[in-house]
Amino acid sequence: xxxxxxxxxxxxxxxxxxxxxxxxxxxxxxxxxxxxxxxxxxxxxxxxxxxxxxxxxxxxxxxxxxxxxxxxxxxxxxxxxxxxxxxxxxxxxxxxxxxxxxxxxxxxxxxxxxxxxxxxxxxxxxxxxxxxxxxxxxxxxxxxxxxxxxxxxxxxxxxxxxxxxxxxxxxxxxxxxxxxxxxxxxxxxxxxxxxxxxxxxxxxxxxxxxxxxxxxxxxxxxxxxxxxxxxxxxxxxxxxxxxxxxxxxxxxxxxxxxxxxxxxxxxxxxxxxxxxxxxxxxxxxxxxxxxxxxxxxxxxxxxxxxxxxxxxxxxxxxxxxxxxxxxxxxxxxxxxxxxxxxxxxxxxxxxxxxxxxxxxxxxxxxxxxxxxxxxxxxxxxxxxxxxxxxxxxxxxxxxxxxxxxxxxxxxxxxxxxxxxxxxxxxxxxxxxxxxxxxxxxxxxxxxxxxxxxxxxxxxxxxxxxxxxxxxxxxxxxxxxxxxxxxxxxxxxxxxxxxxxxxxxxxxxxxxxxxxxxxxxxxxxxxxxxxxxxxxxxxxxxxxxxxxxxxxxxxxxxxxxxxxxxxxxxxxxxxxxxxxxxxxxxxxxxxxxxxxxxxxxxxxxxxxxxxxxxxxxxxxxxxx
Numbered sequence: 001x002x003x004x005x006x007x008x009x010x011x012x013x014x015x016x017x018x019x020x021x022x023x024x025x026x027x028x029x030x031x032x033x034x035x036x037x038x039x040x041x042x043x044x045x046x047x048x049x050x051x052x053x054x055x056x057x058x059x060x061x062x063x064x065x066x067x068x069x070x071x072x073x074x075x076x077x078x079x080x081x082x083x084x085x086x087x088x089x090x091x092x093x094x095x096x097x098x099x100x101x102x103x104x105x106x107x108x109x110x111x112x113x114x115x116x117x118x119x120x121x122x123x124x125x126x127x128x129x130x131x132x133x134x135x136x137x138x139x140x141x142x143x144x145x146x147x148x149x150x151x152x153x154x155x156x157x158x159x160x161x162x163x164x165x166x167x168x169x170x171x172x173x174x175x176x177x178x179x180x181x182x183x184x185x186x187x188x189x190x191x192x193x194x195x196x197x198x199x200x201x202x203x204x205x206x207x208x209x210x211x212x213x214x215x216x217x218x219x220x221x222x223x224x225x226x227x228x229x230x231x232x233x234x235x236x237x238x239x240x241x242x243x244x245x246x247x248x249x250x251x252x253x254x255x256x257x258x259x260x261x262x263x264x265x266x267x268x269x270x271x272x273x274x275x276x277x278x279x280x281x282x283x284x285x286x287x288x289x290x291x292x293x294x295x296x297x298x299x300x301x302x303x304x305x306x307x308x309x310x311x312x313x314x315x316x317x318x319x320x321x322x323x324x325x326x327x328x329x330x331x332x333x334x335x336x337x338x339x340x341x342x343x344x345x346x347x348x349x350x351x352x353x354x355x356x357x358x359x360x361x362x363x364x365x366x367x368x369x370x371x372x373x374x375x376x377x378x379x380x381x382x383x384x385x386x387x388x389x390x391x392x393x394x395x396x397x398x399x400x401x402x403x404x405x406x407x408x409x410x411x412x413x414x415x416x417x418x419x420x421x422x423x424x425x426x427x428x429x430x431x432x433x434x435x436x437x438x439x440x441x442x443x444x445x446x447x448x449x450x451x452x453x454x455x456x457x458x459x460x461x462x463x464x465x466x467x468x469x470x471x472x473x474x475x476x477x478x479x480x481x482x483x484x485x486x487x488x489x490x491x492x493x494x495x496x497x498x499x500x501x502x503x504x505x506x507x508x509x510x511x512x513x514x515x516x517x518x519x520x521x522x523x524x525x526x527x528x529x530x531x532x533x534x535x536x537x538x539x540x541x542x543x544x545x546x547x548x549x550x551x552x553x554x555x556x557x558x559x560x561x562x563x564x565x566x567x568x569x570x571x572x573x574x575x576x577x578x579x580x581x582x583x584x585x586x587x588x589x590x591x592x593x594x595x596x597x598x599x600x601x602x603x604x605x606x607x608x609x610x611x612x613x614x615x616x617x618x619x620x621x622x623x
Contacts, residue, residue: 021033032055045065046144049141056135057134061125064122065122066117067117069116072144072145073142073237074113075110075165076127080138084131085105087103087134088102088128088130092123093118094123099118109236113164141237143166145166145168146158146160151246152171152247158242160232163238167233168230170229178220178221178334180217180219180334181218182218182244182271183245183267184245185267187240193238195242196209197212200230200231203226207220217338219334221304232244247269249271250271252350255372261348266344267343273335277330281354282354283355283444284299285320285321286322286348286374287348289316289320289321291316291344294340294341295315295316297344298340299313302335310325315447320374321447356375356377356378359380362389366456370450376443376444379443379455383430383438388543389433389457391428391430392457394477396425400449403447404421404422406443406446407426408442409440410441412437425550454480464561465487465563466564475550478552478555478556479555482547482548482557484545485543494538494564495563496562496563497562501527502557503527503558506551506552509548509549509551510551511532511546512546515538517539519539560584568588577590
């Protein structure tokens, strides 16, 4: 080593001592030896700071007195190095054994060490340079930890005015209490440095912690009764000041009167609690949000054991936000709302609600009204494996207006099956349910808006049959979809006709046809032309579905639907074939034998459309 220190224990007797220097392998050497007691400025606890200046490669040495169990902080500050970026610091116990050490960097302006004295006696500090050419100047400050009491809901002005000093804040409470520890108005010298807040149980074991450069908070779920301690320490021995508050959040009753929360100082967090049972489905709505600066606040929910449950960002321009949760534990849950900025204050209303529940019966509309901010709805229905159903939503109104509503379907095992979102109307078309059992439809708003709508579990049941009677109907609400079904056999050539159509708004609606093997086709239906049709050749035997989809949330549809087999007949050369396609949507399929090289002509005459200004289309295909 280029430099070193022999940290001698307390001399046992008075007299002359001998330092024996033995070069390795008998090599020649030169060195400087310095015998020092380490006593001087900076070595007195809670006294003045000590000033140090070293020669190239020279360690520094300081001693101080400490008692067993005493908690001290040593701050090294104003560090300037001639070369390199750091030196090493070690604290030795009275017997000479190492107690703690760290690396002290010049760009941090210094460092700090925590000294928890195991015995009473003389302790020593030794700094070792990074290189033989390095010199260093610095200050040392030795301080006892500040010991202060934290009173619930009473801000404590904390001032760590000495470099390297720590604070120990104590409070006594009962087991099961749900509190929050928050810091506001924090400043440090040098500026913008982190301060750490560590909470310890009555038995001295660690409970939780957080750090802050200006403000912050953390929930506290107290596992046992007794006196807890908050250790406050800076990162590199900076001085720090701020306000520390132990808050007890106001209780908000589930499904009860919403709570009103507001902060008065910049950087303050808001804290509330609510009770929940294990397995309970709840939703939290934060609304009427106003902020003094910035644009949002952060919201987090914590379980009774103190673990994080859920969180979101809540924007004032959305008027608030929402969080959904299934309570995994019974007990007291905490809600902590944290500001975006150190100078931000905010106010909001908080609602906690159980999910609305209901049952969807096939083809029986359900009027749903969610009147509590943030509340969700859970609607159940029985489904059979292979069944085709459609969850239709119409007549949607939200407050604030024109907000998105999400509706999602979950399988009996709780896994996601399908979903959609809308500001007006829509449908979830469920093709072939994967399993039998109870399915759940969860309906929720984007940001906790209240809403009302009508939901229908459409089964597609109707009197619609191939070549049978027409199915007629009208939708009652704007945006309501029509779902019809019929059976077909593979290979059948059919036409689906929609006639006598009328709509309450816009100029058209969309007709869609879906097959059992997941093939689909569509057509635009203009009531001014009488309707539309869909041509098909059945690609599989089974149930085919027809959906009439409105194009707006105000559109209502009136219709007559028929399904007809194509009229088929042979064409004889030079003999007129009378054709009558009497059913709406019916097609004609006529065959003739042709020979290569011929150029036959197909003539249409005496065409009488079934509606004014209607048209008929013909095409020739090879078989």
